[in-house]
Amino acid sequence: MTVHDILHLTDTEQGGLDIEAARTYAERYLAAEEGSLERKTMAAALTVLLDDPSRPVRKTVAKVLAASAHAPGHVIRFLAQDVDEIAVLVLKSSPLLNETELVDLLAEGSPAVQCAIAEREFVPAGVSAAMCEVADEAACMALLKNPGATVLKSSLVRLAERFEQHPDLCDQLLKLGDLPIPVRYELLMGLAQNLENHPVVLERVPEHQRDVFLSDAIDKVVLRLALEAKDDDLPEFVEHLRACGRLNTRLLLRAVCCGRLRFFAAALANLGNMPLPRLCKVLLTVRRAALQAVLRKAGLPIRSHQAFLLAIDITRKAEADFSYDLALEEARSLTEALLSEMQDGAFGADEDINAFLRRFAIDVARLEARSVLKKSAGDLRSVNAA
DSSP, rough: OOOOHHHTTTTTTOOSHHHHHHHHHHHHHHHHHHOOOOHHHHHHHHHHTOSSSSSSHHHOOOHHHHTOTTTTTHHHHHHHTTTTHHHHHHHHOOTTTOOOHHHHHHHOOHHHHHHHHTTSSOOOOOHHHHHHHHHOOHHHHHHHHHHTBBBHHHHHHHHHHHHHTHHHHHHHTTTOSSSSSHHHHHHHHHHHHGGGGGGGHHHHHHHHHHHHHHHHHHHHHHHHHHSSSSSTTHHHHHHHHHHHTOOHHHHHHHHHHOHHHHHHHHHHHHHHOHHHHHHHHHHHHSOOOHHHHHHHHHOHHHHHHHHHHHHHHHHHHHHOSEEEEEEEEHHHHHHHHHHHHTTSEEEEEOOHHHHHHHHHHHHHHHHHHHHHHHHHHHHHHHHOOO
């Protein structure tokens, strides 16, 4: 078959070029030397094929040329705008499509087109940013799962804003180490708030206890993130909580009882408008009267001061310096000692504070028990394996 045959084939009763012939022309183009008459002839033939009414013919050309850096650019760009089953072959593989072209194609493309671009071997930051702005959930999920995609933190934040009510995508976002802690927190808050109507909660938690259950769940999310946070990230996280009105007395008491001393110190520094290094030094060295002034400046209610002062005293005796978090065993000991002293009537402690502390003590004991059982199971598996 010659190029002359191709030019007249669409006028025949066949209605389209034979698939095998289409494959032959695409392969001959790639095999021909650059600038040769053969390559120019095959390029002309392939251009004619773009008008072929037979979808399988165009699909065959796309399959052969898609991954080649030497394919004719105009053919690739035409096929990239063809019907989805053809376009996705080119969009997923062709190295000839530049960043600007990919952005334009995904903006106007179907979900299948967007997914194809998200699954490319390498997705530059600009394309990822555009996808995070306009693509549907499936394409964004594919992007997050693609190890070859460069996704900036700002784009991750945008995804979190767009899909905060989509649990699957939120879960995928939460698996990423680059997600800023405030964004991670807001995603987890969305999931925690959905617990209210979860079948397990409705079945197992009495109605009059659900508010407490949900507030505890939110506090636990905060403290889990605080445990995982790097020192440099804690001030930003604390400021986010303060701006949202979630940096409250109950949370700080729970932080102390769970041994989250870094978070406690960062919170006091933020609330009291004091540099963190100076605040840590104050917690370790100054007398009670000065500490109470710090608590007042932080806006903590007077009825809670006794609990915090005792916690600071106990922490000092344990020679902790608020620059690291306590292990669960140490946190349980601190909580028990704090609860024991607070229950002494001589201190005149507020009953609400004691009730909080009793709940926190139970939580810490549960955490420690689970940790012990997990470690024991691991040791047992090691022994059996040996």
